[in-house]
Structure formats: C-alpha cells, structure tokens
Amino acid sequence: MFNFFGKNKKAISCLNEKGTALLMTVLILNSIILVSLAAADIVVSGVKESGTQSKSTQAYFAAEAGAERILYEYRKGTNNCGINGYATSTCVFTGALAGGGSYNVYWKSGDNDFGDTLVFYSLGTFPNLHRSVELSFSY
Numbered sequence: 577m578f579n580f581f582g583k584n585k586k587a588i589s590c591l592n593e594k595g596t597a598l599l600m601t602v603l604i605l606n607s608i609i610l611v612s613l614a615a616a617d618i619v620v621s622g623v624k625e626s627g628t629q630s631k632s633t634q635a636y637f638a639a640e641a642g643a644e645r646i647l648y649e650y651r652k653g654t655n656n657c658g659i660n661g662y663a664t665s666t667c668v669f670t671g672a673l674a675g676g677g678s679y680n681v682y683w684k685s686g687d688n689d690f691g692d693t694l695v696f697y698s699l700g701t702f703p704n705l706h707r708s709v710e711l712s713f714s715y
Contacts, residue, residue, distance in 0.1 A: 639700025642679030
C-alpha cells in the first residue's frame with residue numbers, strides 16, 4: 577500500500593497520468609493537421625483566383641483589340657458597315673486571336689442632347705469569360 581503523504585507521492589501521480597502524454601500528442605498533431613489543411617485551402621483558392629484573373633485579363637485585351645480594329649476601320653474608311661456614312665444601324669465585326677481569345681464589335685450612331693454620337697461596343701471573350709470596352713465620340 578502507498579503512503580499518500582510520504583515519499584511515494586510521486587509514484588501515485590505517475591500512475592494516474594499514464595494516458596495524458598498520448599492524449600496531448602494526439603491533440604497537438606490534430607491541431608497541426610488542421611492548421612496545415614486551412615493553409616493549403618488558402619493556397620489552392622489563391623491559385624484558382626490567379627487563373628481566373630489571367631483569363632479575365634486576356635478577355636479584356638481581346639476587347640481592346642476589337643476596339644482598336646474598329647477605330648482602324650473607321651479612320652481608314654474600309655469598313656463594311658457604312659460607319660462613315662453615319663447610318664443608324666448596327667453592324668458586327670468579329671475576330672479570333674491567337675491563344676483562344678475572340679472579339680465582337682457592335683456600333684450604333686444616333687442623336688443625343690449633345691449632337692450626333694458614334695458608340696462602339698467591343699466584347700472580348702476568353703473561354704468562359706467576357707469583358708467589354710465602350711468607345712464613344714461626337715461627330
């Protein structure tokens with residue numbers, strides 16, 4: 577029999593704490609795994625967002641390319657829509673770009689409070705993403 581207040585006090589406390597070290601180890605390892613999984617989730621979502629941002633930028637530049645083309649066609653006067661005649665109609669320019677991007681350009685002319693305006697709408701597309709650019713000026 578052990579003496580509860582004597583020299584064997586240390587032996588009794590060791591007998592009562594046999595599973596504590598194992599329990600603490602399991603809890604600490606679970607905490608480390610939980611933090612690691614949360615960090616991995618943050619990294620994976622960041623990678624997905626950067627891919628989406630890259631595609632969005634390419635769609636925007638496809639829209640810019642369409643806007644540049646319609647301005648070129650307008651200034652040169654070689655368009656097929658009669659833009660230089662300022663007709664009130666809608667026409668579409670389309671183009672495909674290297675790398676999978678494309679653009680569609682629409683235009684409208686009409687009257688507003690400030691006089692006649694010409695408005696170009698360029699829609700850039702990169703797989704599953706669309707970005708647009710609008711150009712307008714008075715004539």
